[in-house]
Amino acid sequence: MYKKAISTGIDLAYAYLDSNPEKHMIKLLNLVDKLDRKKSIESQRKVFRDIIKDKDNNWYRFILGMWNDIDSGIRKAFFHNIIFNSTLLAKSKHDKYREQYNCNIPWAILMDPTSACNLNCIGCWAAQYGSKLSMNFNTLDRIIRQGKELGVYFYAYSGGEPLIRKKDIIKLCEKHRDCMFTAFTNGTLIDEEFADEMLRVKNFIPGISIEGFEEETDSRRGEGTYKAVIRAMEILKRKKLAFGVSCCYTRKNAEIIGSEEFIDDIISKGAKFAWFFTYIPVGADAVPELMVTAEQREFMYRQIRKFRKTKPLFTMDFWNDGEYVEGCIAGGRRYMHINAGGDIEPCAFIHYSDSNIYEKTLLEALQSPLFMQYHNQQPFNSNHLRPCPLLDNPECLVKVVEAAGAKSTDLIEPEDVHELRSKCVDTAKEWAQSAERIWSESHPCEGCAACPFCKGKK
Known part of the structure; x- marks a missing residue:
């Protein structure tokens, strides 16, 4: 009853906001203040309040852009499924189950509908796999149903190329309208028909992979890929569909x-x-030479933070943003990954598992030795600019995998964890020096335990 009442209130609040966003934003925030009884999102509310006080702020322009550029039904689905379901509703569930089961409970689940891909990108493990594996509609649906029981309302697809299964993806959007979906897609399969389906279901927002401009994108993804990506973006923009980009920065394109x-x-x-x-050198055909230098990683660290203060674009750096989430988010702490064979992995870049979705439930996997190793060892470094157990602390991944007895899930050539570690050791050592310097500059209150960063200190 309480959930239904709150849901109705959210719908009414959105309609009120939608009628005049500039005028009604502050009043809506006052309502959210009242709904957040346990102050679960107090810090987020403060940030949002500061934004709407300054109409010259890039984030204020971003918010208004959502009204000017995006279909109203998509805005409403995002508002309800992310702000209410994935934030207000999910927070209490996550807290309850984390305490009850003494394990990580994720905010999001990433899964691969298929290992097949229509491209052959340099250094990508999916290029080796072909169309060997896939999870059928019922399996994907079962994962989502189990996830919702745990309070997970955000689902992402990867692969392979997930849009090879775009009909099933649309069906899942239809069946689970209380969830928000995205996909890390190369974008080449987005056409007018699929865009119309996105516009119909409202709760699917793609992230299109791009390596820079035409030269950078085509050199890694194949000739003509950039133009196909731009065509997809033009279709989505014209139809007022929300989308973003997914950018892998390497030694060759970081400056771009x-x-x-x-x-x-x-x-x-x-x-x-x-x-x-x-870039992470996972798999037999990995190209370690594509890994960025410490100088390039620091460049990205500083550039993205600069853009957050100046550009109307929401940005996330999977590694360099560890300081905002107290380290590694994998292993179910914020997200988990299920590959096309059903292997349940801590992370899309950690191809080791001791559980399979055909043999265990999500909750059983979260309580498995591998995921409990993550739960017990996180954070892997007190400097949250070095969050990753592979890229930044490769010895940690060896300990976790061996302690759990996890096996390689590589479909072509199982990768020994010591071999994987060896590809990251030198890069980790180089970045450690830069990360320690940057951390000391940005966190001079070392160990005071007064902020989330210092609380993560071991």
């Missing part, structure tokens, strides 16, 4: 990905968010 020219370009094409990942 982190340039103001590139960021301005994707904003002009309609992107509302940007995921940033650095």
Whole structure:
């Protein structure tokens, strides 16, 4: 009854906001203040209040852009499924189950509908797999149903190329309208028909992979890929569909990905968010030479923080933003990954598992030795600019995998964890020096336990 009443209130609040967003934003925030009885999102509310007080703020422009550029039904679905279901509703469930089961409970689940891909990108493990594995509709649906029982309302697809299964993805959007869905997609399969389906279901927002401009994108993803991506963006923007980009920065393109020219370009094409990942040498065909230098990683660290203060674009850096989430978010702490064979992995980049969705429930996997190793060892470093147990602390991954007895899930050539570690050791040592310097500059209150950063100290 309480959930239904709150849901109705959220719908009414959204309608009120939608009628005049500039005038009604502050009044809506006052309502959210009242709903947040346990002060679960107090810090987020403060940030939002500061934003709407300054109409010249880039984030204020971002919010208004959501009204000017995006279909009203998509805005409403995002508002209800992310702000209410994934935040207000989920928080109490997550807290309850974390205490009850003494394990991590994720905010999001990433899963691969298929291992198949229509591209053959340099250094990507999916390029080796072909169309060997897939999870059928019923399996994907079962994962979502189990996830919702745990309070998970945000689902992301990867692969392979997830839009090879776009009909099933749309069906899942239809069946689970209380969830928000995204996909890390190469974008080449987005056409007018699929865009119309997105507009119909309202709760799917893609993140399109792009490596920079045409030269950078085509050199890694194949000739003609950039033009296909731009066509997809043009379709989505014209139909007022929300989308973002997913950018993998490497030694070859970091300066382009982190340039103001590139960021301005994707904003002009309609992107509302940007995921940033650095290259990880996973798999037999990995190319360690693509790993960024410490100088390039620091460049991205500083550029993304600069853009957050100046650009109307929501940005996330999967590694360099560890300081905002107290370290590694994998292992179910904030998210988990299920590959196309059903193997339940701590992270999309950690191809080791001791559980399979065909044999265990999500909750059983979260309580498995591998996930409990993550639960018990996180954070893997007291410096949250070194959050990753592979890229930043490779010895930690060896300990976790061996202690759990986890096995490699690589479909072609199982990768010994010591071999994987060896590809990251030198890079980790180089970044450690930069990370310690940056951390000491930005966190001079070392160990005071007065802020989330210091609370994570061991």
